[in-house]
Amino acid sequence: MKQRLFSLIRKEFIQIVRDPRTLILTLIYPVVMLFLLGYAITNDVRNIPLAVLDRDRxxxxxxxxxxxRASDYFKLEYYITSEDEMNYLIESNQARAAVIIPPNYGREIVAGRVGQIAFIIDGSDPNVSGTALTAAIMVGQSQSTKIVAQRTMRETQTQMPVDVxxxxxxNPGMITAYYMIPALIGMILQFLTTFLTSTSIVRERERGTIEQLIVTPIRSWELVAGKMVPYVLIAFFDxxxxxxxxxLLFDVPINGSLMLLLVLSCLFLVTTLGIGLLISTVANTxxxxxxxxxxxxxxxxxxxGFMFPLAAMPTFLQAVSYLIPLRYFLIITRGIVLKxxxxxxxxxxxxxxxxxxxVxxxxxxxxxKKQLD
Incomplete structure (x- = not known):
């Protein structure tokens, strides 16, 4: 029994060594995942892009x-002059919050009355919006305390001078499901299409049917299209x-055009299916x-940005995220469904x-084409 077990273990080691690509992936994979998990997974939200409409100056x-600015929760990136600019910045995800200071804010503070400001928060991402909401109130209260301390002792202070x-x-209720369900569309589509198509050519090579495709009078792009169509239909159904x-289950509102979502999903599927087929042409098993x-x-x-906000990641990981097609599709799905x-x-x-x-x-x-030739 021990001899049989030793022989089986030895055979498995030989199989691993004979497949150097799989061996390399097996060795590199834990390191890469440790790197990504160590830096990307964080719930600490900082540097939330803030649009400023200061009508008081x-x-x-x-x-x-x-x-x-000093709170470290907000990054004052946009100084705007109208509410239309504010609407566009929030709708296009360039700003996640906006502060509006009315023209009489300074006079109210000087006169000892309450100076009101408006703080607009994009609630499509509950994690970011929850932090922004808490930080907005906290900074306002801190500034109120500072103003009270600066006023003379002769004044009778009955209320806080800053009202945020x-x-x-x-997403007024900041419901997480409203944010995650649209993202699941992109994640599931990518997983299914890439996973299913990545084994298609390899499977035919292992079964010996790839030679039949090679001798048939078809072009490479026709073979690519023929491989993609069934998975496109499955993906659209999903x-x-x-x-x-x-x-039905989560009461997620669809506020945008469903047809636009379907068309742009097709564009995303072309990318994910292509990635799966490209993997299939490179892999041997x-x-x-x-x-x-x-x-x-x-x-x-x-x-x-599927699970963790990109703003909380290091700058170099944010730069790498621009190479991820899913990043752009998540903005599309969340933008159409929620906004x-x-x-x-x-x-x-x-x-x-x-x-x-x-590409x-x-x-x-x-x-x-290289394989068919």
């Missing part, structure tokens, strides 16, 4: 903005299933194809997905 308003009135847009379940697929899926989970965003606002994300689709499909067609 007084010393008192500047002091208030300095307090928000907050509004949460798009997407509709997720949307229906989200509406189904096991290697599966490992390579997981190697691409997990970074997408951590670096796309009712149109194609004009989502144009940068649409162009990015077009670029990824062209990935071109690379896949080249790999297929």
């Amino acid at each position: 007084s010393g008192q308003s500047r002091a208030l903005l300095d307090a928000y 009135r907050t509004q949460v847009w798009y 997407m509709i299933e997720i949307l229906v379940a989200g509406v 189904q096991q290697e194809a599966m490992l390579t697929t997981m190697f691409t899926l997990l970074p997408s989970i951590f670096l796309s 009712g965003t149109g194609a004009d606002v989502l144009l940068p994300e649409i162009l990015a997905l077009c670029f990824f689709a062209i 990935v499909m071109a690379a896949t067609a080249v790999r297929f």
Whole structure:
């Protein structure tokens, strides 16, 4: 029995050594995941992009903005002049919150009365919006205490001098399901399409049917399209299933165009299916194809904004996230479902997905052509 067990263990080691690609992936995979988990997984939200509409422009308003800047929760990135600019910045995800200081704020503070400000928060991401809501109130209260201390002892202070009135847009209840369900569309589509297509060519190679494809008079792009169509139909069915379940079970509101979501989902599917087929042309075995697929899926989970806010990550990981197609599709799904965003606002994300689709499909067609030749 011991001899049989030793022989089986020895055989498994030999099999691993004979497959160097799988061996390399097996060794590198834990290190990469440890790196990503160590830096990307954090619930500490800092440097929330803030739009500032200061209609007072007084010393008192500047002091208030300095307090928000010093808190480290907000990054005063946009100084705007109208509410239309504010709406666009929040809708396009460039700003996650906005502060509006009215023209009479400074006079009210000097006169010993209450100076009211408005603080608008994008509630589509409950994690970020919850932090922004708490920080907005906390900084306002801290500034109120400072103003009270600066006033003379002869004045009778009956109320706090700064009144922060907050509004949460798009997801007033800050319900996590409203934020996660649209993201699950992208995650499930990528997982299914990439995983299923990554083993397609490898499976035919292992079964010996790849030679039949080689001798047939078909072009490489036709073979790519023929491999993609069935998975596209399956993926669309899954997407509709997720949307229906989200509406029925979680009451997720769909505020935007469903047709626009379907069209842009098709563009995303071209990219993910192309990645799966590209993996299939590179891998030699189904096991290697599966490992390579997981190697691409997990970074997408951590670096796309699916679970953790990109603003909380180090700068170099934020730069790497621009290479993740899922990052752009999550902005699209959350924008359409939660905010009712149109194609004009989502144009940068649409162009990015077009670029990824062209590059990935071109690379896949080249790999297929080499194999068919």
